[in-house]
Amino acid sequence: MIPFIDLQAQRARLGQPLEDAILKVVRSGAYIMGPEIGQFEAELAAFGQARHALSCGSGTEALVLPLMAWGIGPGDAVFCPSFTFAATAEVMPLVGASPVFVDVLPDTYNLDPAKLEAAIAAVKADGRLTPRAVIAVDLFGQPADYPAIKAAAERHGLKLISDSAQGFGCTLDGRHPLHWADVTTTSFFPAKPLGCYGDGGAVLSNDDRLHDLLVSLRVHGQAVKSDLEGRTFDHDPKYLNMRVGMNSRMDTLQAAVLLQKLSIFADEIEARNRVAARYAEALGDVVRVPPVIAGGVSVWAQYVIEAEDRDGLAAHLRAEGIPTAVYYPVPVHLQAPYRGYPQPGGLPVTEAAAGKVLALPMHAYLDAETQDRITAAIRNHVKRNR
Numbered sequence: 554m555i556p557f558i559d560l561q562a563q564r565a566r567l568g569q570p571l572e573d574a575i576l577k578v579v580r581s582g583a584y585i586m587g588p589e590i591g592q593f594e595a596e597l598a599a600f601g602q603a604r605h606a607l608s609c610g611s612g613t614e615a616l617v618l619p620l621m622a623w624g625i626g627p628g629d630a631v632f633c634p635s636f637t638f639a640a641t642a643e644v645m646p647l648v649g650a651s652p653v654f655v656d657v658l659p660d661t662y663n664l665d666p667a668k669l670e671a672a673i674a675a676v677k678a679d680g681r682l683t684p685r686a687v688i689a690v691d692l693f694g695q696p697a698d699y700p701a702i703k704a705a706a707e708r709h710g711l712k713l714i715s716d717s718a719q720g721f722g723c724t725l726d727g728r729h730p731l732h733w734a735d736v737t738t739t740s741f742f743p744a745k746p747l748g749c750y751g752d753g754g755a756v757l758s759n760d761d762r763l764h765d766l767l768v769s770l771r772v773h774g775q776a777v778k779s780d781l782e783g784r785t786f787d788h789d790p791k792y793l794n795m796r797v798g799m800n801s802r803m804d805t806l807q808a809a810v811l812l813q814k815l816s817i818f819a820d821e822i823e824a825r826n827r828v829a830a831r832y833a834e835a836l837g838d839v840v841r842v843p844p845v846i847a848g849g850v851s852v853w854a855q856y857v858i859e860a861e862d863r864d865g866l867a868a869h870l871r872a873e874g875i876p877t878a879v880y881y882p883v884p885v886h887l888q889a890p891y892r893g894y895p896q897p898g899g900l901p902v903t904e905a906a907a908g909k910v911l912a913l914p915m916h917a918y919l920d921a922e923t924q925d926r927i928t929a930a931i932r933n934h935v936k937r938n939r
């Protein structure tokens with residue numbers, strides 16, 4: 554079986570320096586908040602054109618932390634797509650707030666700005682929930698329509714989060730999503746475009762006060778510099794708790810891995826774009842290949858085609874030793890725990906897409922020969938079934 558994502562090829566490329574970096578942490582004993590954490594945060598912020606980057610425990614917690622910082626909770630509405638990984642919507646009930654599901658655009662599967670505007674109006678007219686924030690997702694690696702989404706959020710005084718767990722590194726007109734969003738969050742789950750060797754996440758922002766608050770919330774609401782202004786505390790400020798937070802520290806080991814991986818990430822994004830271009834060239838006339846928003850550069854977390862006989866095609870490819878995946882067979886608003894939340898106007902585009910999408914093997918080390926095998930198998934199946 555061809556690998557769906559080839560993490561071993563990347564590990565081989567990183568070689569001894571990666572193993573040395575891991576061993577260095579093991580020998581140092583600084584397993585929690587060691588020096589690699591601050592170094593990684595600085596390099597991640599620079600890569601993402603951000604003033605601050607906060608490392609944390611996962612991409613899910615990266616979404617929880619800003620919601621906590623803004624005091625979003627019971628009675629509050631946060632607008633998000635349903636065609637996404639469950640974590641995007643899960644964090645609202647976690648803080649006591651309500652997700653409001655909004656349909657996506659049929660070409661990019663990202664949040665539809667017109668439907669967002671309509672959903673905000675519907676929630677306002679209904680009057681039971683207070684609109685507070687929008688979470689846009691950079692699905693499959695490409696940026697959402699930030700200028701339009703930002704305009705809607707601004708008109709209604711809502712915070713904007715870009716959930717870039719799949720899209721970290723993507724740009725729109727040369728800018729990262731944080732140019733429009735209040736925070737960008739990402740995940741370092743191993744299969745994401747920038748992944749570590751376990752769980753991890755980050756929150757990027759340009760706001761000093763917000764970053765300070767996130768630093769505090771990440772470690773049990775501990776006192777941070779701004780909390781200590783104008784007061785004295787004779788003990789370790791770690792033991793002065795100013796607010797209810799949690800433990801969402803990233804392991805030093807993961808920061809050491811990520812420092813190595815970040816050094817080749819820009820090159821990998823280019824390689825992923827070459828793979829995507831080859832797919833488009835070889836398949837554009839037989840299946841629907843994914844369009845990218847004008848001015849956008851995707852990091853291609855997934856390469857997702859649409860095929861009428863999706864399940865038949867997947868079975869044919871499996872028989873040929875080619876793995877595929879369906880993201881997402883059941884949209885979040887149709888999953889049992891989420892059926893009771895508002896979905897003004899319904900989500901017909903999301904529901905139709907869930908029946909047609911098929912993700913092909915995609916990673917920076919997919920060679921042309923292997924890719925030719927994949928595209929030939931797809932072409933054969935489609936032609937035979939015409």
Ligand SMILES: *Cc1c(COP(=O)(O)O)cnc(C)c1O
Pocket residue numbers: 611612613614637638640641690716718719739740741742752753754
């Ligand atoms: C993976 C993912 C998350 C969650 O990240 P974890 O690190 O697994 O917690 C959130 N949102 C999206 C869109 C994701 O793909």
